[in-house]
Amino acid sequence: MSTLQTGLQGKVALITGSTSGIGLATAHVLAEQGCHIVLHGLMDHDEGQTLAAEFRAQYQINTFFSNADLREANCIHEFIDNAVNALGSIDILVNNAGIQHTQDVAHFPIEKWNDIIAINLSAAFHTIQQVIPAMAEKGWGRIINIASVHGLVASANKVAYCAAKHGIVGLTKVVAIECAEQGITVNAICPGWVDTPLIGKQIDSIASDKSLSYxxxxxxxxxxxxxxxxxxxPRQIGEFVLFLCGGAARGITGSSLPMDGAWTAQ
Ligand SMILES: NC(=O)c1ccc[n+]([C@@H]2O[C@H](COP(=O)([O-])OP(=O)(O)OC[C@H]3O[C@@H](n4cnc5c(N)ncnc54)[C@H](O)[C@@H]3O)[C@@H](O)[C@H]2O)c1
Incomplete structure (x- = not known):
C-alpha cells in the first residue's frame, strides 16, 4: 500500500508497547506511511531516545518516546499529555502493550492478576478516555486494541490474560458505539500465536518439561x-492495523477480528 493510497502521511500514531514485538513492527509499518510516531515501552530512557532517533532518520518523521509504566493511571495521563505537547495530537491510538503469566487459578499470584488487568485492560481505558475528545473535535480517529484469540475463547492457566482480553473486546464495542458519529472507528485485533518475546517463557517451559529443543x-x-x-x-499484525486505519475499513467499527490461523474456527 503506498502512502498516497492510505492518506496517513502526517497523522500522529501512538502505539503502546512499541519497543518490542507487535508494537515495534506496527510502529515501522505506520512510519513507512509517513505517520509521526509516539514510541513507548519499558526501555531505558537513553535506549528509547536512540530508538526514536533511528525512526526519525529512517522515515523523516517526528517522534516522541516514553517509558511510562502503564500500571499507574497517573503515569498514563502524564504520558499522553507529554506526547500531545510534543507532536500536536493523537490521531491513531494502538493499545498494544501487554504481559502474560500462566498458572492455575488456585495458585495465580494476586500481584500478577493486578498487573495484567492494569496493563492489558485498564491502560486502554485510560488512553482512550484521554484521546477521544480531540479525535471527536477533528472528526477523525482510529483506535485499534490488540486483544488476542483469548479475548474470544479461553485456555487453562490464563485466567487474568483471558479476563483482560475479553474485557478489551467489551471495551472496544462500547467505545465504537459511543464514537460512531464522530468519525472515530474502534476495533480489536485478535491474534493467534505471534513470534515475539511474550511467549518465550511458555516455549521454554514446554521445552524443559518435555526435554525438547526450543x-x-x-x-x-x-x-x-x-x-x-x-x-x-509481528509485521502481519502491523499490516492489519494499517488496513484498519485506511479508507477501505471506514465501515469496520466495534469489531473484534481474529487473525489466528483458524484457531477460533474450531
Ligand atoms: N505474541 C503473541 O502470541 C500474542 C498473541 C495475541 C495477542 N498478543 C498481544 O499483543 C500485544 C503485544 O505483545 P507482544 O507479543 O508483542 O509482546 P512483547 O513482550 O514483545 O512486547 C510487550 C510490550 O509491552 C510493554 N510493556 C510491558 N509491561 C509494561 C508496563 N508495565 N508499562 C508499559 N509498557 C509495558 C513492553 O515494554 C513491550 O514494549 C500484547 O497485548 C499481547 O497480549 C500477543
Whole structure:
C-alpha cells in the first residue's frame, strides 16, 4: 500500500508497547506511511531516545518516546499529555502493550492478576478516555486494541490474560458505539500465536518439561491450538492495523477480528 493510497502521511500514531514485538513492527509499518510516531515501552530512557532517533532518520518523521509504566493511571495521563505537547495530537491510538503469566487459578499470584488487568485492560481505558475528545473535535480517529484469540475463547492457566482480553473486546464495542458519529472507528485485533518475546517463557517451559529443543517446543505450542502450523510475524499484525486505519475499513467499527490461523474456527 503506498502512502498516497492510505492518506496517513502526517497523522500522529501512538502505539503502546512499541519497543518490542507487535508494537515495534506496527510502529515501522505506520512510519513507512509517513505517520509521526509516539514510541513507548519499558526501555531505558537513553535506549528509547536512540530508538526514536533511528525512526526519525529512517522515515523523516517526528517522534516522541516514553517509558511510562502503564500500571499507574497517573503515569498514563502524564504520558499522553507529554506526547500531545510534543507532536500536536493523537490521531491513531494502538493499545498494544501487554504481559502474560500462566498458572492455575488456585495458585495465580494476586500481584500478577493486578498487573495484567492494569496493563492489558485498564491502560486502554485510560488512553482512550484521554484521546477521544480531540479525535471527536477533528472528526477523525482510529483506535485499534490488540486483544488476542483469548479475548474470544479461553485456555487453562490464563485466567487474568483471558479476563483482560475479553474485557478489551467489551471495551472496544462500547467505545465504537459511543464514537460512531464522530468519525472515530474502534476495533480489536485478535491474534493467534505471534513470534515475539511474550511467549518465550511458555516455549521454554514446554521445552524443559518435555526435554525438547526450543524449536520443537515452539512447534508443539503452536499446533496445540492453531490449525495453521506456524506463528504469525509481528509485521502481519502491523499490516492489519494499517488496513484498519485506511479508507477501505471506514465501515469496520466495534469489531473484534481474529487473525489466528483458524484457531477460533474450531
Ligand atoms: N505474541 C503473541 O502470541 C500474542 C498473541 C495475541 C495477542 N498478543 C498481544 O499483543 C500485544 C503485544 O505483545 P507482544 O507479543 O508483542 O509482546 P512483547 O513482550 O514483545 O512486547 C510487550 C510490550 O509491552 C510493554 N510493556 C510491558 N509491561 C509494561 C508496563 N508495565 N508499562 C508499559 N509498557 C509495558 C513492553 O515494554 C513491550 O514494549 C500484547 O497485548 C499481547 O497480549 C500477543
Amino acid at each position: 524449536d520443537e517446543a515452539k512447534y508443539q505450542l503452536v499446533t496445540s491450538k492453531q490449525p495453521l502450523p506456524e506463528m504469525l510475524a
